[in-house]
Amino acid sequence: MVRSGITTYLLIIVVVIFSLATIGCSQKDEPEVMTISTTTSLYDTGLLEDAIAPAFKEKTGIELHFIPKGTGAAIQDAKNGAADAVLVHAPSVEFSFIENGYGLSRKVIAYNFFTIVGTPEDPAGIKASDPITAMKKIAEAGREGKAIWVSRDDGSGTNVKEQALWEMAGFDYEKIKNEPWFRNTGTGMGKTLLYTNNIGGYTLSDMGTYLKYRKDGLIDLEVLVDKGEELINIYSIIAVNPEKSGRNNLDRVIEFEKWLSTEGQQILANYGLKEYGRALFYPVSQADERTYQWIVEHGFFDDNGRKTECPKKYRYGDLNFLES
Amino acid sequence: MFEEPINAFHLIFSSQEVYEIALRSIKVSGVATLMALCYGLPLGLIIGFFRFPGRVQLKSFFNAMLGVPTVALGLLLYLMLVPKGPLGSLGLLYTENGISLGQSLLVAPIIVSFIANSIEAVEKDIRELAYTLGASNLQASLSLIREASNGVVLSTIAAFNRAISELGIAIMIGGNIFVRDGAYNTRVLTTAMQMYVSRGETDIALALGLILIGIVFTISSISNYIHGKLAGD
Numbered sequence: 001m002v003r004s005g006i007t008t009y010l011l012i013i014v015v016v017i018f019s020l021a022t023i024g025c026s027q028k029d030e031p032e033v034m035t036i037s038t039t040t041s042l043y044d045t046g047l048l049e050d051a052i053a054p055a056f057k058e059k060t061g062i063e064l065h066f067i068p069k070g071t072g073a074a075i076q077d078a079k080n081g082a083a084d085a086v087l088v089h090a091p092s093v094e095f096s097f098i099e100n101g102y103g104l105s106r107k108v109i110a111y112n113f114f115t116i117v118g119t120p121e122d123p124a125g126i127k128a129s130d131p132i133t134a135m136k137k138i139a140e141a142g143r144e145g146k147a148i149w150v151s152r153d154d155g156s157g158t159n160v161k162e163q164a165l166w167e168m169a170g171f172d173y174e175k176i177k178n179e180p181w182f183r184n185t186g187t188g189m190g191k192t193l194l195y196t197n198n199i200g201g202y203t204l205s206d207m208g209t210y211l212k213y214r215k216d217g218l219i220d221l222e223v224l225v226d227k228g229e230e231l232i233n234i235y236s237i238i239a240v241n242p243e244k245s246g247r248n249n250l251d252r253v254i255e256f257e258k259w260l261s262t263e264g265q266q267i268l269a270n271y272g273l274k275e276y277g278r279a280l281f282y283p284v285s286q287a288d289e290r291t292y293q294w295i296v297e298h299g300f301f302d303d304n305g306r307k308t309e310c311p312k313k314y315r316y317g318d319l320n321f322l323e324s
Numbered sequence: 325m326f327e328e329p330i331n332a333f334h335l336i337f338s339s340q341e342v343y344e345i346a347l348r349s350i351k352v353s354g355v356a357t358l359m360a361l362c363y364g365l366p367l368g369l370i371i372g373f374f375r376f377p378g379r380v381q382l383k384s385f386f387n388a389m390l391g392v393p394t395v396a397l398g399l400l401l402y403l404m405l406v407p408k409g410p411l412g413s414l415g416l417l418y419t420e421n422g423i424s425l426g427q428s429l430l431v432a433p434i435i436v437s438f439i440a441n442s443i444e445a446v447e448k449d450i451r452e453l454a455y456t457l458g459a460s461n462l463q464a465s466l467s468l469i470r471e472a473s474n475g476v477v478l479s480t481i482a483a484f485n486r487a488i489s490e491l492g493i494a495i496m497i498g499g500n501i502f503v504r505d506g507a508y509n510t511r512v513l514t515t516a517m518q519m520y521v522s523r524g525e526t527d528i529a530l531a532l533g534l535i536l537i538g539i540v541f542t543i544s545s546i547s548n549y550i551h552g553k554l555a556g557d
Binding site for chain 1 (some may be wrong): 361
């Protein structure tokens, strides 16, 4: 009786020490690792984990760890030194990230289009209008009590685009978001689509998440507006400045950026073709003349009068940067 | 309506990844529970046995910690473990060991409270009985521990079940990392479930949820069985 109590306790301690020791030793032959904070809408399509990471690992042996966060949180992660790079889609936020010295060597890698989706009844009558007119019509119908707008309001890239659209339509997002026809979910794209579907409203969605949910029969929402340069959605990768992050993976990040802008482009182009019958992302290297102009207009930064994806003083490595 | 989950089950049991994720869940939360036992058990015994100033406050502190929200604890730990944070140099962010550490902090109060309470509940009767039978002080205490072993087993199961079912710490400290054949994966059942839900693949999420429930039930049953055997001896 006396002994069993003590033995049990000793046993537990031994087991703990043993298991901690095993964990310490059980790491396989330690491959190189790169941590990239990214946006949920990109992550949830499966592109990064199912296509990009395996291909890059096969080529270089480097493991890519993607941490899904909103664009805002992804950048916060980078500032905290938890990421080697960010893969995001909010050029205005990216610009201040770079300007503040956190980001280096930004490369635009892909684009697609946001889409305004809504209930098939379309009470505001926005089908086939241009995006700005559509936003105006929704606000008007909303104030008459006929339509509901659903906003993510989570600082994500999609939300940043939405705010810009309201701005262009002549509304103040901070004011309009408190009106009764304006609902804020504060959550990811998928849940926001489900909510919009349930209440028969409108929302702004990225194409990837929408197609996935639509194909799985989770929502009846229809694409009502998907044309117009205002809806362009530009994805880019930014290396985190090692001086700010205290990490030393910069050369690997540059290698990844180079790969993404060359071989990786075809992987981007093919992703989703089989499953959805259409591409979810378009590689920037294959953009036609007009779309390229839109990318320049909405996704490039001004560098002494020239438009470029990354201003000269923030460049690093032997990458080719797009300029116009 | 159940056709989809059944299909998902076929899909899932033919997938190597799911085994890996389920095993990681058990391992990470098992280590967390053992770590918690390591410091929770002595603490619980001390609070249960001894009367010292501040004991009541200490006990209410652990009782209050029973209900700590996992997201709050997860966020706090994230801020501590982030490379620029005070404990960043440990390199525990986005690792299995990081999750274990966080979960052990989460479940330790369960162990402390359960054990302290179960000792208190039997203390007076047993001690008196032991003295009557001529036991020394030490012997009386040890027979108390034996009587309280119910509490130890129950608290261990409860702690493990809470650890393996929580999401907040696993997602914030673990990051749901998964690379095929990767060496540093941190995806566990709960984070995988939340990912599949947000991907809209609810059938797979549901199947993973059933696996999780299965693990919890199995572990509870096995422990109960073993404990029953031991108590029967």
